[in-house]
Amino acid sequence: MKLYHAVGTCSLSPHIVAREAGIPLDLERVDIRQTPHRTETGADFTTLHANGYVPALLLDDGSLLTEGTAIVQYLADLKPGSGLAPPAGTPARYRLQSWLNFIATELHKMYSPWLFHPEYGAQAQEVARGKIAERLAYIDRHLAASGPFLLGETFTAADAYLFAIASWSPFAKVDLSPFPHLRDFLDRVGARPAVREAMRAEGMQIAA
Template sequence: MKLYFSPGSCGLASQIALREAEQKFDLIKVDFSTKKTIEGDYFKVTPKGFVPALKLDDGDVLTEGAVILQWIADKHPEHKLLPSFGSRERYTALEWLNFIASDLHKGLSVMFSPLVDAKSKANFAEINLAERWQYIEKHLADNMYVLDEQFSVADAYLYNVLCWPPRVNIDISGYRSIQKFMANMERRPSVRASLAAEGLLIK
């Protein structure tokens, strides 16, 4: 398998999940500015041009981070990266995956956009994003992970996105439960190995 990524972007979650599932894969770095990789034109891998993309051994390509995470979990159920099909816990996990993808990930994307002025970004962070931090903080106050004490791919995605606020000058250090979650995640070998592979600093 090949995982196409850009350092610090949303491909980190997929990489963590693959390591949790004990899978072998090659990391292929994508240059966002040129849409090129060492293989050439990234649009030939996926016409969307976004990361992550997971190329399977048969040449098939999966895109959309939340879908890749579900695929990894479902292909390797022995690692319990998602609850079993049909269980209430599974739908709770899927709720979180969708919340992270649609509300949190896309919300933070606004803060990276060169098309949005600084004042608008500050207002958006104060009004919209603050509510999301509070929601996550309240949940994590009573849970080690998204699903209480059971790690899942939702945690990989949540950790990935919660790494971004400092990069856009949002201070979430006062959210103690979020900080505890981040510290717990960074003790996992899969997370540390993934950060190292992307050349990111490890605390």
């Protein structure tokens, strides 16, 4: 299997899940800053994925699985013993899906594009930061009451996704100081060996 990814983006989430599950993946980097987006082999990525964004997972049967929330569940289900996704049909699985959807729609798309595209302007960015702060406060309260991870005691795919997205905060000038439980969560997840391996493999800066 091959993961199409871009450094420092949401594609870190399936990369972490694969490493946590012990699933070997080939990695192919996509340059999403250029149009058309090209992979490191020079291929036009939009010929592989019409929407042109990462992550995308090339399966062994040659088909392409897209959308991060689906990809992480696919990877986690390949290794049910990993605990990265509770069994299908259980209440815990729906809670995982609830968190994945919350992160995708209420956080991920609030940071990006609003905070990474200066053309939206300062006013729109402040509105996005306000919305993000509300969502992070909700997560902070949840971690305080029911942590240390989003589903409780067990690290899951939702934690990998939250880590990838909330780690953008310093770059997006989102202040995390009011959210101590989230900050502890980011430190805790950032210290996991599989997370460090994924970041190292992507050439990202790793906290000491």
